[in-house]
Amino acid sequence: MTTFATDTATVFSRELRPVLRDPFSVIFSMLQPLLFLALFAPLLPDTGDGSALQWFVPGIVVMSCLFGTSATGANLLFEIQTGSHERMLVSPLSRPALIVGRALKEIVPMFAQAVIIVLVTIPFGFELHVGGALVALVILALFCVGLGSLSYTLALAARNKEWTFWAVQQTLLFPLLLLAGILLPIDNAPEWLRVASHLNPLTYVVDAERALFNGELVSATVGYGLLAAAVVGVLGLWIGTKVMRRASA
Amino acid sequence: MASTMIRTSGLTRHFTVKKRTVEAVRGLDLNVEEGELVALLGPNGAGKSTTLRMLTTLLRPTSGTAEVAGRDVTRDPRGVRSRIGYIGQGNGAGHSQRARDELLSQGRAYGMTVAAARARADELVDSLDLGAVADRVVSSLSGGQRRRLDIAMGLIHAPELLFLDEPSTGLDPQNRANLAEHVRRLRAEHGTTMVLTTHYLEEADQLAERVVVIDHGRVIADDTPARLKAAHAGDRIDLEFDHEHDAERAEARALGIAEGAETKRTGTRLEIRIDGGAQLTPKLLRGFDEAHIPVASVEVARPTLDDVFLNLTGRSLREEITGADSRERAA
Ligand SMILES: Nc1ncnc2c1ncn2[C@@H]1O[C@H](COP(=O)(O)OP(=O)(O)OP(=O)(O)O)[C@@H](O)[C@H]1O
Ligand SMILES: [Mg+2]
Numbered sequence A: 001m002t003t004f005a006t007d008t009a010t011v012f013s014r015e016l017r018p019v020l021r022d023p024f025s026v027i028f029s030m031l032q033p034l035l036f037l038a039l040f041a042p043l044l045p046d047t048g049d050g051s052a053l054q055w056f057v058p059g060i061v062v063m064s065c066l067f068g069t070s071a072t073g074a075n076l077l078f079e080i081q082t083g084s085h086e087r088m089l090v091s092p093l094s095r096p097a098l099i100v101g102r103a104l105k106e107i108v109p110m111f112a113q114a115v116i117i118v119l120v121t122i123p124f125g126f127e128l129h130v131g132g133a134l135v136a137l138v139i140l141a142l143f144c145v146g147l148g149s150l151s152y153t154l155a156l157a158a159r160n161k162e163w164t165f166w167a168v169q170q171t172l173l174f175p176l177l178l179l180a181g182i183l184l185p186i187d188n189a190p191e192w193l194r195v196a197s198h199l200n201p202l203t204y205v206v207d208a209e210r211a212l213f214n215g216e217l218v219s220a221t222v223g224y225g226l227l228a229a230a231v232v233g234v235l236g237l238w239i240g241t242k243v244m245r246r247a248s249a
Numbered sequence B: 001m002a003s004t005m006i007r008t009s010g011l012t013r014h015f016t017v018k019k020r021t022v023e024a025v026r027g028l029d030l031n032v033e034e035g036e037l038v039a040l041l042g043p044n045g046a047g048k049s050t051t052l053r054m055l056t057t058l059l060r061p062t063s064g065t066a067e068v069a070g071r072d073v074t075r076d077p078r079g080v081r082s083r084i085g086y087i088g089q090g091n092g093a094g095h096s097q098r099a100r101d102e103l104l105s106q107g108r109a110y111g112m113t114v115a116a117a118r119a120r121a122d123e124l125v126d127s128l129d130l131g132a133v134a135d136r137v138v139s140s141l142s143g144g145q146r147r148r149l150d151i152a153m154g155l156i157h158a159p160e161l162l163f164l165d166e167p168s169t170g171l172d173p174q175n176r177a178n179l180a181e182h183v184r185r186l187r188a189e190h191g192t193t194m195v196l197t198t199h200y201l202e203e204a205d206q207l208a209e210r211v212v213v214i215d216h217g218r219v220i221a222d223d224t225p226a227r228l229k230a231a232h233a234g235d236r237i238d239l240e241f242d243h244e245h246d247a248e249r250a251e252a253r254a255l256g257i258a259e260g261a262e263t264k265r266t267g268t269r270l271e272i273r274i275d276g277g278a279q280l281t282p283k284l285l286r287g288f289d290e291a292h293i294p295v296a297s298v299e300v301a302r303p304t305l306d307d308v309f310l311n312l313t314g315r316s317l318r319e320e321i322t323g324a325d326s327r328e329r330a331a
Helices: A004-021 A024-028 A031-043 A051-070 A073-082 A084-090 A095-105 A107-124 A130-158 A162-179 A191-199 A201-213 A220-247 B048-055 B077-081 B099-109 B114-127 B143-155 B173-190 B201-207 B225-232 B244-257 B277-290 B305-313 B317-330
Strands: B004-017 B020-033 B037-041 B063-068 B084-087 B161-165 B193-198 B210-215 B218-223 B235-241 B262-266 B269-274 B295-301
Touching: A004 A024, A004 A095, A004 A107, A004 B099, A024 A107, A031 A051, A031 A107, A051 A107, A051 A130, A051 A162, A051 A201, A073 A084, A073 A130, A073 A162, A084 B084, A084 B099, A095 A107, A095 A130, A095 A220, A107 A130, A130 A162, A130 A201, A130 A220, A162 A191, A162 A201, A201 A220, B004 B048, B004 B193, B020 B048, B020 B193, B020 B218, B037 B048, B037 B201, B048 B063, B048 B161, B048 B193, B084 B143, B099 B114, B099 B143, B114 B143, B143 B161, B143 B173, B173 B193, B173 B201, B193 B201, B201 B305, B210 B225, B210 B305, B218 B225, B218 B305, B225 B305, B235 B244, B235 B277, B244 B262, B244 B269, B244 B277, B269 B277, B277 B295, B305 B317
Parallel strands: B037 B193, B037 B210, B084 B161, B161 B193
Antiparallel strands: B004 B020, B004 B063, B210 B218, B235 B269, B235 B295, B262 B269
């Protein structure tokens, strides 16, 4: 007999397998963040101590996770259209496992991409604090799982209208990204923008990532980041599970 | 003792599309006993897939009840799921996955151990002739290969009850025969109960012991192919004469010889519909000979399920299908 845990493991490893079989897909999906890195890094003010890179790189790590994970629902959308999602719905796999297993898989490419970004930037003077970076990735993993789950939820809701999925994803992605101050700091932004930024959970995650990647392990910033990521994680899974149950009723 | 595998009562499903209600399935009462092989036959949009989707817990009935493998589809969907297999109209195997990987994860989904799933996958890869493509990505497989993979996936846990939605669509004649062979073997070796939908008349005819004809969401006939044909369409004897008046005389004579025959005359041609037409033909020909009516040619056609459908609905299933297909192509 299967349990929620074994079912989640089944779905997780099924999702992960194509990634492992074809690891280049991970690099391919992070071309955009790498491009941002290559184009923006030379524009950063040269402070002499490399602090610009210390500020910029954690943002790019978050961005890479954001791009890959927010689009992951497209995989489910495709499987809804071809029929393999239906085949899994007829199996006794637990409904929550169908979404939790998929969402958990997002951690793996996120982690691989973070490692690549860090390795690429070290020769240019990025200073790595291993302990902080590991905690940073745990927080980002929580966020990723929630975001992945929301992306799958969007796929379930959009079903046969592929363009709806992409329209919503694109419309939400860039404001989230900019408001979180990933590419440009918003400290000097007008009041309304800063308010909007404070309402964006991603802002807290990005701030925490920056603190942690710079070796600052215990601080309020880190605490808020952890909280925001946990809220996104739990909320995302909760909504995703609900919609998956309803979609298959 | 055989138990009932499927028991539905007033099973109904409506869809609302743009404020209009589509009654896809209307009050279906269907019992399937253990070990039966049932074909649901009907034109496009008849409600075959919708019926199957309710029985496999994919769709909630609007009203009515269905008990599948001893479990109620709405109250215990998981109980139903773990006891049945399903081969849908689409592709069960994910396009980005490798064929063998999908077989393994399907086995895991049904609670098989890794070792058991692996052994079973090997077995199915062999018997469905998938060896050459088992380690390839599904999207690179041909349509027929993909279909065979879907069938392998549906069989991985050796379910006691198997649903197949148009299993032979996209298969060439050889693979269709291969599938038929598989279905028969499942019956013979494991006593698997099977419900399949098809609009291949020949398939329903040759494969199924019981054909349930569905039209507009309702069962309009339910019996063995032989009895359906006997009840709803007789053999057809086509006779050709040299002269019209010969055909006229032959018609009168035929009605005297074959009681209950239906005749239709067009020019020099005479069509006679009657049960046991093949046995009756020599007698008819002797009768014509005695009356000095020369016969130019004779042909005896056994009835098909299409004749049954035509008789029941006044429409030809064949036309419906080709008509719908060409509509799809045009769209
Ligand atoms: N999800 C849905 N939403 C709206 N209408 C639907 C839906 N699914 C099926 N229908 C409608 O219900 C009717 C029965 O469809 P169904 O798919 O059961 O037919 P079918 O007998 O399987 O046909 P085919 O031979 O083409 O596969 C059709 O009129 C179809 O348009
Ligand atoms: Mg159908």
